Amino acid sequence: MTMVDANVLTDVTEFLWKEADILDRKDYDTWLDLWTDDGLYIMPIGDGEDYADQLNLCYDNAKMRKDRVGRFKAGFSISSAPPARTVRTISRIVVEEMSGDLIKVRAAEHLVEDKFGRQRVWAGDAYYTLKRSGGGFLLHQKIVKLLNSDGMLNSFSYLF
Amino acid sequence: MTAAMPKFSDLDALYSNEEAKVATEMYEDPDLFQEEMEKIFKNTWVWVAHESEFPDKGSFKLSNVGLDPVIVVRDRKGVIHCMVNRCRHRAATVCEVKKGKTSSFQCPYHGWGYGLDGSLRALPYPEQYGDDFDKAQHGLLKLRTESYNGMVFATFKEDIEPLVDFLGPKVCKYIDLFMKQGGGFPVKVLGEHQFTVPMNWKVQLENTTDAYHFPVVHKSFLQSLDEATEDMFDFLDKGRGWVEDLGNGHSVMMMIPEREDLDSGLDEPIEDRFQELAEEIRAEGYSEDQVKKIVKAVGGAGFNLNLFPNVSFSLAFFRVLTPVSVDQTDIRHIAIGMDGGPQAANRMRIRLHEHFQGPMGFGSPDDAEVWERVQRGTKGGGQLPILVNRGMVDEEPGDLGPRGHISAETGMRAAYGMWKRMMVGA
Structure with a gap:
């Protein structure tokens, strides 16, 4: 196991927490700006990793991310007007690999949603590829694997 | 206890063909739901799989016919079978893998083993059931199974019309x-x-x-x-x-x-x-x-x-x-x-x-x-x-x-x- 500079872990943690906070506050325009132009946001189903050729919950390039956010915001989607409220924590952060300006990180994500007076709990492993940019990071790839991604889910009116 | 009268309204009050009105209890009444599971889902052709989901000999998938969990499987000759996922001994499910390939299904509780066609092949220490124990009577509960253009349907109703006639x-x-x-x-x-x-x-x-x-x-x-x-x-x-x-x-x-x-x-x-x-x-x-x-x-x-x-x-x-x-x-x-x-x-x-x-x-x-x-x-x-x-x-x-x-x-x-x-x- 390679030793990771404590400063890197601190910086990465701060970035992931900032993103989590942005998503809980549904500040989606700010979220879109966190991405590289060719970044991919993927929520797969099951354990397969051939994401381009398998069915996922979502496989979003920049256009799909923008359209998704547009859908959330326009007010015509009944499931997201209003959406469920969410509170999430990102923890158990592990910096896996650093090469050039890319850093691979994985973390645990716990999310509780609330709508119609009922709460649902979701857990998953999140895999990030971060790209150094200026003094901070951009999201280059984010893959969230729900624990029960191949089981019976509910519909989601927010992002993980 | 004699057979209880249904608690829900009579069928004409639940749905009238002439007026095309559906009573609210159609969505709400648990007794009516149980009746539907018996009278509808146990009495007609129910879709269970597409053939490409279990393409090979020995491949299977889990599915449902109404409330009954079933296994849909291809045997060594390629024949498709559908059977209830329940051991004939003490009811444990014999499969909890959603999709896969196997040569048999074995109950995890006492080891009763079933073939791909659902027949009971072997069980540990059978002598305690006596000499007249008939394995042929203890296969997994089978459903009648037919396909049309790759779509596989199963039914509990043995004497139902052929699938193509129902369609x-x-x-x-x-x-x-x-x-x-x-x-x-x-x-x-x-x-x-x-x-x-x-x-x-x-x-x-x-x-x-x-x-x-x-x-x-x-x-x-x-x-x-x-x-x-x-x-x-x-x-x-x-x-x-x-x-x-x-x-x-x-x-x-x-x-x-x-x-x-x-x-x-x-x-x-x-x-x-x-x-x-x-x-x-x-x-x-x-x-x-x-x-x-x-x-x-x-x-x-x-x-x-x-x-x-x-x-x-x-x-x-x-x-x-x-x-x-x-x-x-x-x-x-x-x-x-x-x-x-x-x-x-x-x-x-x-x-x-x-x-x-x-x-x-x-x-x-x-x-x-x-x-x-x-x-x-x-x-x-x-x-x-x-x-x-x-x-x-x-x-x-x-x-x-x-x-x-x-x-x-x-x-x-x-x-x-x-x-x-x-x-x-x-």
């Missing part, structure tokens, strides 16, 4: 048309989205034959499309489509008539949205005729074929409902593509499926929301009926049942008419 020639014709989206290749399941919704199963049964909701519920999906595609989905304003009762509770909702038969109109130029795909398919070495056929197929069929009681062939995917309880229903949106077809084509079909379907699609979450809102709404005003009478004013007779406007609730009336016949027990 009828017109349904079979539409199944054949739907399967043309293989684009010259066999249709193959590419994956599935699964979500559970707090609603009665009949809310879902209605929805697949409901074009009326599309521009309202799916406005945000339509807004995310290019102009030409948005125009294609504008089937209510165009009003050229129709809904037709196909008998036995089945119906077809023809939304985009120019996509009824995907082999027609192949001389027309390829749509702009598929130009890039066409280039990719050409680059994979396909002839121009094949490219046109494949590209057209990628766009999906133009109709929903709704089969009573649990499966719909919906534009470009299979939609399957599984009742769980009176107010909970599991939904599967099964993506399909071309077995052995160009990778670019299957990739595009997957992306199109993700765009609308499933827990994070641009369509399904809004469907799920309104279905749940129906279930929440029926908590109040129990004396009020649910109306499925839309379009009765100008229905015309079709070959097997009425045919109405694209936004008519003709398909719901077909389903409820069958519901009533089965609940009567006729």
Whole structure:
């Protein structure tokens, strides 16, 4: 196991927490700006990793991310007007690999949603590829694997 | 205790064919739900699988027939079997793997072993059952199983009519048309989205034959499309489509008539949205005729074929409902593509499926929301009926049942008419 500079872990943690906070506050325009132009946001189903050729919950390039956010915001989607409220924590952060300006990180994500007076709990492993940019990071790839991604889910009116 | 009288209203009060009104308790009454599971789901052909989901000898998948968990499997000769997932000894499930390949099913509790055809092959220390223990009488509970064009159905009703007769020639014709989206290749399941919704199963049964909701519920999906595609989905304003009762509770909702038969109109130029795909398919070495056929197929069929009681062939995917309880229903949106077809084509079909379907699609979450809102709404005003009478004013007779406007609730009336016949027990 390679030793990771404590400063890197601190910086990465701060970035992931900032993103989590942005998503809980549904500040989606700010979220879109966190991405590289060719970044991919993927929520797969099951354990397969051939994401381009398998069915996922979502496989979003920049256009799909923008359209998704547009859908959330326009007010015509009944499931997201209003959406469920969410509170999430990102923890158990592990910096896996650093090469050039890319850093691979994985973390645990716990999310509780609330709508119609009922709460649902979701857990998953999140895999990030971060790209150094200026003094901070951009999201280059984010893959969230729900624990029960191949089981019976509910519909989601927010992002993980 | 003698057989209890049903607690729910008489069937005419629950659904009237003449008035096309559904009583609120149809979505709310747990006793009625139990009765439906017996009288409907144990007495008709229920969709359980597509053959591509378990393609090889020994491959299997888990499914459901109503509330009964079942295993659908191909034996060593390729024969398809469907049996209840329950050991004949003390009831433990014999399989908890959703999909896979095996040579037998073994109960984890006491080791009873079953063959791929469900027959009891061996059990530890059998002598304690005596000499007259008959293994042939202790196989897994089997269902009658038949297929049509790759779609596998099973039934608990041994003496039911053959599947093709239950479907009828017109349904079979539409199944054949739907399967043309293989684009010259066999249709193959590419994956599935699964979500559970707090609603009665009949809310879902209605929805697949409901074009009326599309521009309202799916406005945000339509807004995310290019102009030409948005125009294609504008089937209510165009009003050229129709809904037709196909008998036995089945119906077809023809939304985009120019996509009824995907082999027609192949001389027309390829749509702009598929130009890039066409280039990719050409680059994979396909002839121009094949490219046109494949590209057209990628766009999906133009109709929903709704089969009573649990499966719909919906534009470009299979939609399957599984009742769980009176107010909970599991939904599967099964993506399909071309077995052995160009990778670019299957990739595009997957992306199109993700765009609308499933827990994070641009369509399904809004469907799920309104279905749940129906279930929440029926908590109040129990004396009020649910109306499925839309379009009765100008229905015309079709070959097997009425045919109405694209936004008519003709398909719901077909389903409820069958519901009533089965609940009567006729």
